[in-house]
Amino acid sequence: MGTTQLETVPEPKYWHLKTVLSDALDSEFSVGEVLPNERELAARFGVARATLRQALEQLELEGRLQRRRGVGTTVAPPRMGVAVGPERHSWPGSGGDAWQPVDCEAGTAPAAIARVLGVSPDETVHIVRRNRMTRGQPVAAELLYVPTSAVPGGVTADVQGGTARVRAVLRELQRLDLEGQDRAVELGSARAEDAKQLDRLPGAPVLVVTTRYFALGRTVAVAVATYRADTCRLTFDEGESPRLAATGDGAYAR
Amino acid sequence: MGTTQLETVPEPKYWHLKTVLSDALDSEFSVGEVLPNERELAARFGVARATLRQALEQLELEGRLQRRRGVGTTVAPPRMGVAVGPERHSWPGSGGDAWQPVDCEAGTAPAAIARVLGVSPDETVHIVRRNRMTRGQPVAAELLYVPTSAVPGGVTADVQGGTARVRAVLRELQRLDLEGQDRAVELGSARAEDAKQLDRLPGAPVLVVTTRYFALGRTVAVAVATYRADTCRLTFDEGESPRLAATGDGAYAR
Numbered sequence: 001m002g003t004t005q006l007e008t009v010p011e012p013k014y015w016h017l018k019t020v021l022s023d024a025l026d027s028e029f030s031v032g033e034v035l036p037n038e039r040e041l042a043a044r045f046g047v048a049r050a051t052l053r054q055a056l057e058q059l060e061l062e063g064r065l066q067r068r069r070g071v072g073t074t075v076a077p078p079r080m081g082v083a084v085g086p087e088r089h090s091w092p093g094s095g096g097d098a099w100q101p102v103d104c105e106a107g108t109a110p111a112a113i114a115r116v117l118g119v120s121p122d123e124t125v126h127i128v129r130r131n132r133m134t135r136g137q138p139v140a141a142e143l144l145y146v147p148t149s150a151v152p153g154g155v156t157a158d159v160q161g162g163t164a165r166v167r168a169v170l171r172e173l174q175r176l177d178l179e180g181q182d183r184a185v186e187l188g189s190a191r192a193e194d195a196k197q198l199d200r201l202p203g204a205p206v207l208v209v210t211t212r213y214f215a216l217g218r219t220v221a222v223a224v225a226t227y228r229a230d231t232c233r234l235t236f237d238e239g240e241s242p243r244l245a246a247t248g249d250g251a252y253a254r
Numbered sequence: 255m256g257t258t259q260l261e262t263v264p265e266p267k268y269w270h271l272k273t274v275l276s277d278a279l280d281s282e283f284s285v286g287e288v289l290p291n292e293r294e295l296a297a298r299f300g301v302a303r304a305t306l307r308q309a310l311e312q313l314e315l316e317g318r319l320q321r322r323r324g325v326g327t328t329v330a331p332p333r334m335g336v337a338v339g340p341e342r343h344s345w346p347g348s349g350g351d352a353w354q355p356v357d358c359e360a361g362t363a364p365a366a367i368a369r370v371l372g373v374s375p376d377e378t379v380h381i382v383r384r385n386r387m388t389r390g391q392p393v394a395a396e397l398l399y400v401p402t403s404a405v406p407g408g409v410t411a412d413v414q415g416g417t418a419r420v421r422a423v424l425r426e427l428q429r430l431d432l433e434g435q436d437r438a439v440e441l442g443s444a445r446a447e448d449a450k451q452l453d454r455l456p457g458a459p460v461l462v463v464t465t466r467y468f469a470l471g472r473t474v475a476v477a478v479a480t481y482r483a484d485t486c487r488l489t490f491d492e493g494e495s496p497r498l499a500a501t502g503d504g505a506y507a508r
Contacts, residue, residue, distance in 0.1 A: 015446060015456055058457050061443040079440060183490045185439050186333060187459055187483035189315040192269060202269055203312050205441055205459060229441035236437045236490055 014054035017047055021055055025064055025075055035073045061205070063230055079233040082139055084183065084209055091178055091213065092144055092223060093170030099130040099142060101166035109145045116212060116222050119147045126169045131197055139232050141197040142225040146173060150220040176215040184210045185234060194226045205229045268308035271301055275309055279318060279329055289327045317484055333487040336393055338437065338463055345432055345467065346398055346477060347424030353384040353396060355420035363399045370466060370476050373401045380423045385451055393486050395451040396479040400427060404474040430469040438464045439488060448480045459483045
């Protein structure tokens, strides 16, 4: 978000290069354009390849550049604002939900999730996988963990097909009285399976949104949603923002 | 958040190593302990240094490891839950605010911020710097941009001292009728000045929270808060979560 300096601080060499490159992106390149290769760029700016690479990494972190397999480094479009938790008074899968069901399996939850759910690590939980698309691009992959004990009715092994099982689990959840939910956001790295869904390399930085759903006086479901950090800005609408003319995505655009 | 596999996918070598290392951290190391050096670790796990380094980078992204200047790589404590926007019905600096005033200068806003504020890039704005500490550690550095035209009364150049100027600007803001605010979270890299405040290296991954404050029918202030991504999990309390016995920080702990 800019480079305003409140006082003079020593900056590493790649940092200055980053600012210069960033200006060049604004003035000489358009969105989607492929950058010259590293050798050419290093020569043009008179820096070592290692310095150039550090600057490119920074610009990638900040969402200015994208590196894509088989394409190279391109100028990124402004990040998309993706609303997190607009359906916060309802269960996952309720009407207007932005998620598409993918698959559902019975399994065990990772230890940290089992703790949050208050179940033992070897207790069977439904593991629901859903994806979220925005403007035709995959933006998030979600795993929703629901202990089988929380939704005893209706979801049996004889429900065939991944998406049918997803719908059956969500339907059972929706029968419970939702008492509340909360959310946390943290930095993570894309697991192999999520990376595939998101068209990213495993280990790419992602924003992990963990949502806890409360019913029956306890946590009955935990969703771990992995958002692409390169293309997404997560927006939290607190239901009290007046509609201003300039509150669209473009308002944040560089 | 665990390594649940819904189907078999090929994983890069460092990914498997990451899982093995993660288990070793759980079973053999305690929080704050310094890891053996890269050469020793590579030898122990029978991998190339480059593979090891990739795995360590992943674990750092996920908040399992910390790299500190002059200390080396240590086992990180669980991330702290840091509430974002608990004061969402009030102006910055209102009672109970978690931020400490640092400094205030007159300057111009970065182009993107000027656009959000609806001012021209050369219009003078107050730039308020504040820091946030949690449990004695710096967790966030904030720049709050307020056009001088939005707070015409009282804040003059003859208010001496950084924190006095911060308070003067915030006091003027608080006289306006707050109509609402919204928030967005995205990945960024620490600018040199923020890095210094946060005790990080410039360019370290950070979570950038941008808050827009609405009054007088427009956006009158924009706060850009840079949170340490290694130590913080941002929590969003939507004011509707029932108080459960297990909703503390530890509930997410690994």
